[in-house]
Amino acid sequence: MADPDPSSARSHRGSQGSSGSISDSGGSSQDPRPSILGDPRASILGDPRPSIFGDPRSSILGDPRSSIFGDPRPSILGDPRPSLPNGPGRASQQEDSRGSLGPGPEGSHGPYLPNDPRLSRRDSRPGATPGFQAFGPELPEPQPRELAVQNAKAYLLQTDGQSDLSLYEHLVNLLNKLLTERPAAPLASLEAVHRAVQKERCQRPPDPLRDQPERLPAYQTAARQRALFVRDTPDGDQEPEEEPGDTPVPNVQETAFFFGQAGVGLGSDETLRIGLALKQLTEQQPVQTCRFWGKVLGLQGYYLVAEVELRDGEEEEGDAEEEEEEPALGLGPEEREEAEGTAAAAEEEAAEADEPPKPSWRPPPAVPREETRTGANKFLYFVCTEPGRPWTRLPPVSPAHIVVARKIKKFLTGRLDAPVVSYPPFPGNEAHYLRAQIARISAGTHISPLGFYQFGEEEGDDEEEGLGGRDTFEENPDFEGLPVVELVDSIANWVHHAQHILPQGRCNWINPQQKVEEEELGEEEEKGDELEETEQEVGPPLLTPLSEDAEIMHMSPWTARLSSQLLPRYAVAVMRSNLWPGAYAYASGKKFENIYIGWGHKYSPGNFCPALPPAPQVEYPSGPEITEASDPTVEDELALKAAQEQALAAAEEEEEEGEEEDEEEEMDD
Known part of the structure; x- marks a missing residue:
């Protein structure tokens, strides 16, 4: 039975430990009170004397003399060393736990042996299993403290249905x-x-037979965009920001605020990243002006487009490289000379070999693209597929790109080097097609309030520009803004400030035949006839009101509305293009802006139908004089030979008869 008073039990055990025991004297008996976790005298590291908690006599679950919580009384789990029934060769129950398990000198000990026969409960009956003692009435009931330890351990070993631990x-x-x-x-x-x-x-645990998964795309995106928010300097300090008037970085946040009132935009987070990306562009390129043009969607990605204007003399190198790769519908002067030389050489060879003559048809001359800072190439455009990625400069647009882009409709893929498979064949890749679509959208949807821009007072502009009118304008310093109600009530208060693209593919018309004559003949007298044969194309001039735009199946090409009908005084005027879905413009006081967010497709009243290939050319008329005869068979050849022999025999007979008649006539004479 356990001592009802813990303090008396503690003092009683202390007196026994101080008087010594058989184990202390090096006897062969063991401690009759082993813990359920093993030997209470051995620590986790194997040394029974210095315990990990400081007391060489405390087990991992607590010692009755110094518990883990600091209470000198028995721990909550009870005495870790309950006594076992006395047997032959076993020491008394009050023996101190610091004795040795095996024989040896005083204070010595050996390693812990899990299969030590002295720690096993043997059955002395014949046939019993060694190491186990049969449960019978001869064994006394377990002590209450040992039973409490077993119950506590059983409780801690319980698992619930949610976890197997x-x-x-x-x-x-x-x-x-x-x-x-x-x-x-x-x-x-x-x-x-x-x-x-x-x-x-x-x-x-990772599978050694499989590769480790890669980092999530979100982490890679965050690593790329981190450079937009951090600017490292040699001293570790932030560089002072430039003056608002000295930097070409646009105020994207303000533009997004006004468009957000109209329900148009990309969200505050993406707008902030776009603004930082534009700032990065202005630091990498010699940019004079910069504007966020819009976002063009694609099947596998999208394009963020920046409309920039470089400083004077900075774009010449890039243009020279693009001219070498410029495609065209026809042949240029050099190609024409090459083709003509080849044709002349072929004609000479044909004359020598007595072959049929070659055709004299020549391809139409190529329409040259417009120079930088003029027409459709007035601005340069940079694109990137995501804020933080490098910006890529788009090539200048050529008339061949625009002419073919008007006949096809393709979804962008998000890769600039992707081919454009279409009919008619597009002379370029996706970068050229994207640039052509940007030029078309800008020419049709870039608008401003009436009076914001005005023409300069220079004389002779109309004569120099011909029937196309002027191609330059300037801001009106006296512009005070129009009320938003007037901007919404009449679309005539809005004007186009981008040049119209002619069917030729240029904003400023040029006669390609005239250029060819100048290069080939070099005579000015023969130019007039060619100018009369080719009719000059004319489009609407700059700053034309929107009221003159063509309707779309009895539908207005523009839709005007207020951003808020409840507070029209503080609302902004919003214009939406019905011809190019995704193009918007706003105006508030002296401020206005244009943006495009869409797929880059023009609206068509009917379903888009690709152009059909041309009809095949008519074959040369066939007649009996040029019809090739079929090869005769053997029977036909024999019949022809017999007919020829018969005809020859008949001819010989006729000749003989004629000779006889002649002889008779001579005899009569």
């Missing part, structure tokens, strides 16, 4: 991690170690 196993893993890592402040880091143990258990 018990609290006992979790505590073992927690202590193992603490003893392995040994943090400086174990109590303060207990919660962090607890979460780490739970996380390690939830994570599946």
Whole structure:
């Protein structure tokens, strides 16, 4: 029976330990009170004397004399060393736990042996299994303290339906991690170690036969966009920001605010990243003016488009490289000379070989593209597929690109080097097609309030520009803005400030035949006839009101509205293009802006139908004089030979008869 008074039991055991025991004297008996976790005298590291908690006599679950919580009374789990029934060769129950398990000198000990026969319960009956003692009435009932320990351990080993891990196993893993890592402040880091143990258990161990998964795309995107928010300097300090008037960076946040009132935009987060990306562009390129043109969607990605104007003399190198790769519908002067030389050489060879003559048809001359800062190439455009990625400069647009782009309709893929498979064949890749669509959208949807721009007072512009009118304008310093109600009531208060693209593919018409005559003949007298044969194309001039735009199947090409009908005084005027869905413009006071967010497709009343290939050319008329005869058979050849012999014999007979008649006539004479 256990001592009802813990203090008296503690003093009684202390007196026994001080008087010595058989184990202390080096006897062969063992401690009759082993703990359920093993030997209470052995620590986790194997040394029974210095315990990990400082007391050489305390087990991992607590010692009755010094508990883990600091109470000198028995721990909550009871005495870890309950006594076993006395047997032959066993010491008294009150023996001190500091004795040795095996024979040896005083104070010596040996390693812990799990199969030590002295720790096993043997059955003395014949035929009994060695190492186990049959349960019978001769064994006394377990002590209450041992029973409490067993019940506590059974409780800690319980698992619920949500997890197969018990609290006992979790505590073992927690202590193992603490003893392995040994943090400086174990109590303060207990919660962090607890979460780490739970996380390690939830994570599946990596399969050595499989590759480790790559980083998520979100982490890669964040790593790329981090450079937009951090600016490293040699001293580690932030560089002073430039003056608002000295920087070409546009105020994208303000533009997004006004468009947001109309329900148009890309969101505050994306707008901020776009503004930082435009700032990065202005730092990398010699930009004079910069504007966010819009966002063009694609099947596999999208394009953020920036409309910029470089400083004087900065775009010449890039243009020279693009001229070498410029495609055209016809042949240029050099190609024409090459083709003519080849044709002349072929004609000479044909004359020598007595062959049929070659055709004298020549391809139409190529229409040259417009110079930089004029017409459709007035601005340069840079695109990127995501804020933080490098900006790519689009090539200048040529008339061949625009002419073919008007006949096809293709979805963009998000890759500038992707081919454009269409009919008619497009002379370029997706970068050229995107540039052509940007030019078409800008020419049809870039509008401004009436009076914001005005023509200069220079004389002779109309005569120099011909029937196309002027191609330059300037801001009106006296512009005070129009009320938003007037901007919404009549679309005549809005004008186009981008030049119209002619059917030729240029904003300023040029006669290609005239250029060819100048290069080939070099005579000015023969130019007039060619100018009369080719009719000059004329389009609407600059600053033409929107009221003159053509209707779309009895539908207005523009839709005007207020951003708010409840507070029209503080609302902004919003214009939406019905010809190019995704193109918007706003005006408020002296401020206005244009933006495009769409797929780059023009609206068509009917379903889009690709152009049909041309009809095949008519064959040369066939007649009996040029019809090739079929090869005769053997029978036909024999019949022809017999007919020829018969005809020859008939001819010979006729000749003989004629000769006889002649002879008779001579005799009569």
